[in-house]
Amino acid sequence: MSVLPDPGATRAVLIGTSRYDHLEQLPAVSNNLTALAAALAEPFSWGLPPEHCVTLSNPTTAEMTMSAVRAAAEQARDTVLIYFAGHGLVDPENDLYLAMPQSRQQRVETGLSYRWLRQALLNGRAERCVVVLDCCYSGLALGAMGGPVDLADQASVEGTFLLAAAAETRTALAPPGEPFTAFTGELLNALQVGIPHGPELLEFGALYRHMRINLAAKGRPAPQARDRNTGAQLALGRNPAYLPATGSDPPNGKNHALERSWPDPSDIRTVKGFFKALSDVRVTSGLTHQLVSQRSGGRVSASTVSRLLNRESLPRTWQTTAAYLSACGVSDAQVAEWQAAWMRLLAETAIEAAVQDAPRPSQGRSPTLIERLAGRLSRRNGRS
Structure with missing residues (x-):
């Protein structure tokens, strides 16, 4: 893939x-x-x-x-x-x-x-x-x-x-x-x-x-x-020269959407990667911000799509992102995978924030659960 x-x-x-x-x-x-x-x-x-x-x-x-x-x-x-x-x-x-x-x-x-x-x-x-x-x-x-x-x-x-x-x-x-x-x-x-x-x-x-x-x-x-x-x-x-197949899709474009190379949410590792992949979904769909809004049935406006794709921090609620993905043509099963990636990143950023705010453990004191989790996360992320 x-x-x-x-x-x-x-x-x-x-x-x-x-x-x-x-x-x-x-x-x-x-x-x-x-x-x-x-x-x-x-x-x-x-x-x-x-x-x-x-x-x-x-x-x-x-x-x-x-x-x-x-x-x-x-x-x-x-x-x-x-x-x-x-x-x-x-x-x-x-x-x-x-x-x-x-x-x-x-x-x-x-x-x-x-x-x-x-x-x-x-x-x-x-x-x-x-x-x-x-x-x-x-x-x-x-x-x-x-x-x-x-x-x-x-x-x-x-x-x-x-x-x-x-x-x-x-x-x-x-x-x-x-x-x-x-x-x-x-x-x-x-x-x-x-x-x-x-x-x-x-x-x-x-x-x-x-x-x-x-x-x-x-x-x-x-x-x-x-x-x-x-x-x-x-x-x-x-591929700027890519031309999707035409003539065989129904007006709603659903069959065509299923054939597209959607970004895989399981490959997302960072918040920056989350929004890059989210933006790639719209590019893959071939839809403008306005068309995404129309296909969402009014659940998200064109300006909301723009704000969502230009965020630097994860949204705290899931509804808008789910409506955006569905409007682009992403299947319900993959929307659930996107939600899992969002929840994982939310948990990781919460741990990082807690560690930054927490005082350093004094000498001889056992680290807290948050500190142990942060240590594991840092080692996994390749940071000292």
């Missing part, structure tokens, strides 16, 4: 090296980072808040980069995405390392070994990991690696989806006159324009197939992909 991650429990680290002391310059990489960070913040994509998406442009040390990667892998409970654009190099033992500004060929100590990044992801808390590598090789690197397919084999991480560019030359990576590298430009275009006749959600598996066809048609290296578990079903956003 396709799924968009909970933005409150998701982290992204975007790494790019555009300036080099000893290798070819890649100025388009800087544009990659800016555009991809903006895309991940959009409601049609993951809707990540700025603090959940770290951008590292021309990081000077591997330690700086790994610190950000480890923090993201530890904080994320839903999905963690690691993106790198720049030169991809190989050491004498055919291991991949990511080039930093002062990197040199065959000098792994001057770059970031992919083995370190991979281990950080394996040690993290995230349920899903996505690795996107927009790397190029020099001719020597290609000869040492024995073929571009090895890149994906080395970069595999259990429980992830890996999407890797196989660019072999500077021209293939950053076509003259284009603002982005070939690989990332194709990825951004798919997010903005969509995949004609594609699925409702831009799953990574569908993105890979679409990019492979388009890049090959342009005479550019085809990307590679590796999928572990259900990584291919994770979506990067909604």
Whole structure:
């Protein structure tokens, strides 16, 4: 089942090296980072808040980069995405390392070994990991690696989806006159324009197939992909080119609504994720605020729909949210699942609020029930 991650429990680290002391310059990489960070913040994509998406442009040390990667892998409970654009190099033992500004060929100590990044992801808390590598090789690197397919084999991480560019030359990576590298430009275009006749959600598996066809048609290296578990079903956003079937639905649209890819309330982990998924329900339904109001039979007005979707704290009563979901076409069974998610989040936020207001336990005193519950919740959420 396709799924968009909970933005409150998701982290992204975007790494790019555009300036080099000893290798070819890649100025388009800087544009990659800016555009991809903006895309991940959009409601049609993951809707990540700025603090959940770290951008590292021309990081000077591997330690700086790994610190950000480890923090993201530890904080994320839903999905963690690691993106790198720049030169991809190989050491004498055919291991991949990511080039930093002062990197040199065959000098792994001057770059970031992919083995370190991979281990950080394996040690993290995230349920899903996505690795996107927009790397190029020099001719020597290609000869040492024995073929571009090895890149994906080395970069595999259990429980992830890996999407890797196989660019072999500077021209293939950053076509003259284009603002982005070939690989990332194709990825951004798919997010903005969509995949004609594609699925409702831009799953990574569908993105890979679409990019492979388009890049090959342009005479550019085809990307590679590796999928572990259900990584291919994770979506990067909604498909702007998606056209639902028409002509067979009854006027009330109920049959069509049942076929839509509704957000799954069981995937919601945070309050921010609750409202992102609630907003996605309306987008999935294809209804405007006014049409939602009309289909609710007057139970919710268009302005009430707007206020509900722009809240930052959970509503204390359930009736308005239930009426909104039903009006969008969500089944009664799934509305009940939404209510269960709402009640769970209410309980968690109440515990957090109680802990913040409660005095610290004095030395030697046994913690209260609230304090014990809060400790369990904090450990589950990955907070100290």
